Amino acid sequence: MIFRPQTCRLPDRPGESFIDEEEIESLLAEQAGASAAEVDRVIGWAMRRERLSLAQTAVLLGAPGEVRGRVIEAAERLKREVYGNRIVLFAPLYVGNRCTNRCAYCSFRADNAETVRKTLSRSEIVREVEALERAGHKRLILVYGEHPAYSPAYIADTVRTTYGVRTEPGGEIRRVNINAAPLTVEGFRTVREAGIGTYQIFQETYHRGAYRHYHPGGRKADYDWRLTALDRAMEAGIDDVGLGALLGLHDWRFEVMGLVRHTNHLEACFGVGPHTISFPRIKESSASLPAASPVGDEDFTYAIAVLRLAVPYAGLILTAREPAEVRDAAIRCGVSQIDGGTRLEIGSYAASPDTEAERLGSRQFAINDSRSLDEIVGRLTADGYLPSFCTACYRRGRTGEHFMEFSVPGFIKRFCGPNAILTLAEYLADYASPAVAAQGWAAVERALAELPPEAAAQTRERLERIRSGQRDLYF
Numbered sequence: 314m315i316f317r318p319q320t321c322r323l324p325d326r327p328g329e330s331f332i333d334e335e336e337i338e339s340l341l342a343e344q345a346g347a348s349a350a351e352v353d354r355v356i357g358w359a360m361r362r363e364r365l366s367l368a369q370t371a372v373l374l375g376a377p378g379e380v381r382g383r384v385i386e387a388a389e390r391l392k393r394e395v396y397g398n399r400i401v402l403f404a405p406l407y408v409g410n411r412c413t414n415r416c417a418y419c420s421f422r423a424d425n426a427e428t429v430r431k432t433l434s435r436s437e438i439v440r441e442v443e444a445l446e447r448a449g450h451k452r453l454i455l456v457y458g459e460h461p462a463y464s465p466a467y468i469a470d471t472v473r474t475t476y477g478v479r480t481e482p483g484g485e486i487r488r489v490n491i492n493a494a495p496l497t498v499e500g501f502r503t504v505r506e507a508g509i510g511t512y513q514i515f516q517e518t519y520h521r522g523a524y525r526h527y528h529p530g531g532r533k534a535d536y537d538w539r540l541t542a543l544d545r546a547m548e549a550g551i552d553d554v555g556l557g558a559l560l561g562l563h564d565w566r567f568e569v570m571g572l573v574r575h576t577n578h579l580e581a582c583f584g585v586g587p588h589t590i591s592f593p594r595i596k597e598s599s600a601s602l603p604a605a606s607p608v609g610d611e612d613f614t615y616a617i618a619v620l621r622l623a624v625p626y627a628g629l630i631l632t633a634r635e636p637a638e639v640r641d642a643a644i645r646c647g648v649s650q651i652d653g654g655t656r657l658e659i660g661s662y663a664a665s666p667d668t669e670a671e672r673l674g675s676r677q678f679a680i681n682d683s684r685s686l687d688e689i690v691g692r693l694t695a696d697g698y699l700p701s702f703c704t705a706c707y708r709r710g711r712t713g714e715h716f717m718e719f720s721v722p723g724f725i726k727r728f729c730g731p732n733a734i735l736t737l738a739e740y741l742a743d744y745a746s747p748a749v750a751a752q753g754w755a756a757v758e759r760a761l762a763e764l765p766p767e768a769a770a771q772t773r774e775r776l777e778r779i780r781s782g783q784r785d786l787y788f
């Protein structure tokens with residue numbers, strides 16, 4: 314048993330609101346300043362890979378400064394034991410920034426005259442995807458503003474276009490996730506049929522008052538419509554969903570509780586929790602309102618460690634919003650997916666830097682990690698990680714793999730490790746610079762040495778086939 318959804322004050326019913334602010338606030342108040350012994354008890358629970366309850370999460374969130382080290386150390390250990398040293402790599406592709414909402418932190422908001430509006434045409438999407446494939450990417454997340462022009466049919470079309478792009482030598486996008494505004498059940502069915510991987514949407518803040526403050530207009534002003542988006546996605550058959558909160562709008566502890574409460578809701582209503590959780594911090598943009606509750610680096614890393622322990626089966630995503638130093642520390646304590654070589658100006662992957670697209674003012678916010686994918690792969694392998702471009706479970710129909718990694722003994726050694734090695738090998742053979750390739754092949758050897766003999770032999774056999782030109786081999 315990896316989760317036991319709890320009964321909360323508001324019952325968990327599909328399509329109904331479930332956040333009770335008083336419940337979250339009183340738990341946080343009750344558990345503030347928890348003792349080392351209480352924190353250790355909760356850590357023990359998490360180390361048995363049980364999803365934590367709201368009260369247990371509040372204990373970790375309330376731990377005094379001197380006890381935090383234990384939590385971070387436990388998160389690092391859990392991450393090592395469960396995920397090993399794999400880090401999944403992806404890139405965001407902003408498709409269009411037209412938007413009818415007025416989110417006060419976002420440059421795309423409807424009332425921001427400074428933003429140059431742009432929507433990629435089909436041929437521009439192809440050019441962007443070609444450039445991403447030539448950098449070595451296999452997994453993308455397509456991102457859209459909220460606008461009638463970005464209808465479910467349009468989104469589905471952009472997903473299909475992306476899957477259809479091929480480049481030499483073996484370039485193709487094998488998993489397309491989306492981050493788009495909430496749809497109706499019917500709309501979600503339309504995008505599911507295009508073969509999306511994860512549907513990701515961030516609640517931004519789980520606190521109604523803060524939500525109202527930052528979302529003064531447009532469809533997104535409706536807190537409940539957004540809160541129940543993933544319920545409709547699930548009803549439409551998308552059982553691979555990503556949660557998120559935009560840190561800085563309200564107290565970060567409240568948001569972590571909100572994410573765990575949302576997790577409980579999905580487990581209770583649909584028998585499946587989130588595939589991923591994101592926790593972007595607000596970054597510089599042409600915002601109309603400042604961040605009311607900015608989160609410092611220390612609290613940010615701690616929030617990640619708490620989430621790692623609270624929902625051990627979910628992938629944790631950290632993006633290039635964060636500078637390289639913060640990302641490197643965050644990876645240690647729980648992050649499992651990062652983006653690489655990210656560009657946010659719409660249409661800028663295919664353009665050379667400094668050209669028109671970079672100056673257009675069409676991006677949503679400033680990124681702080683501008684390293685290329687090659688540099689990221691180099692850094693990860695130098696630090697002992699195993700970069701992975703794996704998309705095997707999704708394509709083999711092993712949906713719910715984030716649960717299998719926990720519940721099926723040996724799953725990681727049989728599938729995830731070998732597939733990480735094979736996809737990294739493709740990257741090294743086709744796209745890496747000579748220095749990164751040398752380092753990467755050493756990482757491949759280290760990873761092979763950690764596999765059981767039979768899995769290592771089967772992986773070596775496939776590696777030989779990759780060296781002789783075959784592509785897309787997976788278990």
Ligand code: SAM
Nearest residue numbers: 418419457458459492494515559595596598678
């Ligand atoms: N328009 C859709 C929506 O709002 O859900 C999806 C795309 S939106 C471009 C993706 C996410 O970017 C938002 O959910 C928000 O959390 C994040 N975001 C917006 N402005 C930001 C900022 N200034 N800094 C960091 N993240 C930001």
Ligand code: SF4
Nearest residue numbers: 412414416419421422
């Ligand atoms: Fe539009 Fe999304 Fe930006 Fe809000 S966060 S203004 S909905 S693009």
